[in-house]
Amino acid sequence: MNKLNPKTELDILKERGLIVGKNFNFFNSHIDYGHCWLVEIGDDVTITNSTILAHDASTKLQFGKSKIGKVKIGDRVFIGYNSVVLCNVRIGNDVIVAAGSIVTRDIPDNSIVAGNPARIIGKTSDYMxxxxxxxxxxxxxxxxxxxxxxxxxxxxxxxxxxxxxxxx
Structure with a gap:
């Protein structure tokens, strides 16, 4: 936010259709500007220095169309530094995504995931x-x-x- 444009990036994304719940912490991260209206984020979510994508342009050159899909992030989710969440992914409640992870598929509730591609490495409840x-x-x-x-x-x-x- 600055004096010339009092709106934050998050304000603009919400105006474009991004849905976020209460207590959303968004630090130095990127949410797909062109398709943010396909992203839903629950309550008590923190995203740090990461990217959320609701499109995949790998098909654009060949077919003239990009693949798009919803991204739904549940409640009480932490997405660690330098992670990427790809389109058409659902992340459940009480999930920790370890730093540097690439989330390519759905993550169930109460899971800790890590890696590329992200795989379940434990239960959030055990970790806590x-x-x-x-x-x-x-x-x-x-x-x-x-x-x-x-x-x-x-x-x-x-x-x-x-x-x-x-x-x-």
Whole structure:
């Protein structure tokens, strides 16, 4: 958004027919501008540095037509950095798409997928339970990243020399 054009990219996509639910987090990502009206995104979804495509132009030169298909993303979905979701794909509820994944087919509820093409590697519920337990024993930091002091940063660096923790 800027002073000359107060509309964000997301505002424009919604005007063009993109459907999004509540608490949609859209960071440095791209949703198919020409076919955004074929994309539906549920509640509590985060998409980070990724691409959602509702068309496939591989047939355009040969036939003069692009393949198009709906993309439906359920509730409580996280799409990790540098992932691509191709057209005609449904992603269920409570799904984690690992960074760098290429989603070429439907993903059922409660799944973690990774790879190219993305394949199921686990259950979201198991993953969350593991981290719920780890939060009791691993280092946890509560200052949001832009407000960390140099001292806090140095402490975190030292704490995480041989393990991981959790941050705000």
């Amino acid at each position: 339970e593991k981290h719920r337990e780890n939060l009791k024993t691993k280092p946890v930091y509560d200052t949001y990243w832009p407000y960390k002091t140099r001292e806090q940063i140095e402490k975190i660096r030292n704490d995480l020399e041989h393990d991981y923790g959790y941050d705000e």
